[in-house]
Amino acid sequence: MRILTVHNYYQQPGGEEQIWSTESALLESYGHEVLRYTLDNHDIKGMNPLLLAKNTVWNSRAYRDLRSLIRDQKPQIAHFHNTFPLISPSAYHAVKDEGIPVVKTLHNYRLLCPNALFFREGKVCEDCLGKPFPLPGIIHACYRGSKYNSAMVATTMSLHSLLGTWTQVVDVFIAYSKFAMDKFVEGGIPAEKLAFKTNFLHPAPQPGEGKGGYGVFVGRLSVEKGLGVMLDAWRQLGGKVPLKIVGDGPMRGLVTEAIKEMPEIEWMGRIPLEQVYEVMGNAAFFVFPSEWYETFGRVAIEAFAKGTPVVASNIGAISELIDHERTGLLFNPSDPTDLAAKINWLLANPDALSKMRQEVRAEFEAKYTAADNYKRLMEIYESALSQKISDGCLIKIAN
Missing domain, CATH: 3.40.50.2000 (Glycogen Phosphorylase B;)
Incomplete structure (x- = not known):
């Protein structure tokens, strides 16, 4: 299988980078060809704020580049990790417009909360959950302590909800926990589009002895x-x-x-x-x-x-x-x-x-082994490819 993976690097590397990199390597180890489309948030430095705001909502260049890449390389499926902020949700539309199934891993709550965490002022906050426009996130400057930046994120969230990006363009969302699945359903993601898959390590380290006493x-x-x-x-x-x-x-x-x-x-x-x-x-x-x-x-x-x-x-x-x-x-x-x-x-x-x-x-x-995870990921891909994600057809994989 030829698989297109899409990821927007963060300025500070974290778990998402590890997961994207490890999953791509796992697929290649099983003989699949992995195409990588990436942008890097270090490029934000010095960028015109208005251009950044526009690209966060809809990056026309990323849209064109992805359509061109798909026409040239002809992947069978696209798997998204992070698109915020440079790649933007326009990338989902680019893939869908080329007739390729869209799979999206939900690493955080970016689709439902301006700061992606459901966390404000030292405690859990769900003030924006399920709202057509996340105004509380702007009022409280939830993204990077800036009302301007929070408004940029809130606009992106609301516009793509109206465009049906999450309900019509993405074919399958992968969630790592039943708790997260419930939150996304509560926030408006159709339950039939959610697939459960655990995380994994590849290669797996050997156990230690635990004798350090700390x-x-x-x-x-x-x-x-x-x-x-x-x-x-x-x-x-x-x-x-x-x-x-x-x-x-x-x-x-x-x-x-x-x-x-x-x-x-x-x-x-x-x-x-x-x-x-x-x-x-x-x-x-x-x-x-x-x-x-x-x-x-x-x-x-x-x-x-x-x-x-x-x-x-x-x-x-x-x-x-x-x-x-x-x-x-x-x-x-x-x-x-x-x-x-x-x-x-x-x-x-x-x-x-x-x-x-x-x-x-x-x-x-x-x-949490790689072999078991690969099998589960293939089930999700095959389901998206065969277009069998339909009402009442939730992919349930035991925890």
Whole structure:
């Protein structure tokens, strides 16, 4: 199969880039030809704001380039990841106008929320969910703290809802959790267009031994990721267990200040994936304190692959990933006291922690391998190609 993949790089690389790259490599490993159409948000620097606003809503050049690419290379299907903001939703129309099935992976809530997170002022916010025009997102300057930029995003959302981009142009949306599927249906995406598929790792790392005696956090240093909650929990733990923090982001200053107060915390910054896996595998447990509705949580299955139990917020899709007291522990979201209590329980129950290490690796091998994921992805592609996505025909793939 010849597959066109479309992705708009972010200025700060993250999970979406990893998923797009890994999935493309997986398809190639099975003999498919993968065509990549990409733009990079680093090109925004110095761009005229009016041109950027126009391209965010409808990029005519991307529309023409994609139609030309399809006519020249003749892919059988197109799989979209991110199009925001440079590629724009015009790309979906370009593919559809060439008669190619359109598959879109839902990495975040960009279609329903101006900041894509359902998170505002330190808490979950659904004020724009289901609204024809997301005015609250503009009023509260939800995108990058700017009413102008928020209006640009809100206009894009509303215009493409009116154009039927999400209901008529995209053939299949891939969601990584049942929680996310429900939110998108609530926001107006037809249920029959939603397909469930888990995430995966390729190649899968070997499990570690967990003998490092520390907790680890890997992710963006930002408020929605629960960084403040985790640091408050460590204050309550009073130096009982070291913490390694891997990643970077706007809250790096909070981390550096916390280290002055709590020397048991080590900030490692951005490190290569191989080193991330090593740190994960040696950790006693992984901390996943997110406060927003994660659509999946790839870092959790990375921890599973390394045999490292996960202590996670009981919110959104994370609740589906963690089997409480078997593959980890769930704590009340945004509650540092409960997080500290769960970590204290793990420290006091080494036998339970050791058993969890076996369970999480078994969970990974049962649900998140590349071979199983490839099979599921092919089911979705074949369904789109055969145009069998119809009323009442929801692709259900067991979690």
